Amino acid sequence: MFPGFTFHLKNGIRADLPARATPVTDPSERQTVLAEIVADLNQPHDPGTIRPTRLEDWADSRLMRVSFRHRP
Template sequence: MTATDAIRQALDEQQTVEITTIGRRSGRPRRMETWRYRAGGRYWLSGSPGRRDWYANLLAHPEFTLHLKDQDLPVRARPVTDPAERARVFGEIVPSLSWAGTMESWLAGSPLVEIELGG
């Protein structure tokens, strides 16, 4: 098993993750808990519609730390702004969330980033 395979296995087992971003204004590390999603065989960070500081931080500084069990992994965020790609990804994520609200609200107001794993 490669290191990337081991990371994918850990991600598959852990929906709630912690991430550390770099503050867009302060330049200081900011650690918080969020959910990761899987769609199209890839891993994503998102949230219900609304502004998110972690997303603004990742736009300014795309490198961040993904904390999984006993691993702290340097990864990169790829913000997704293309409407067709957002629709594809949210089309897999949103229907499985009973609390999510409408697809339209997620498309209009939810952040979406792909977690780019190394290797």
């Protein structure tokens, strides 16, 4: 089990949401998600400087699923 954390929203919406992160370990699911991230980074509109932008370069990246919990 992984510890919980607080996901802070700001810039127009201010809220502190209780959350939990779990690793995404399924190879197929990782491939699908990381491929979408890399495709977005490779768009001409992307002003960011996050690189590398090849899927192979992201293969060992940590990937977490964030689940939000309801407050009691």
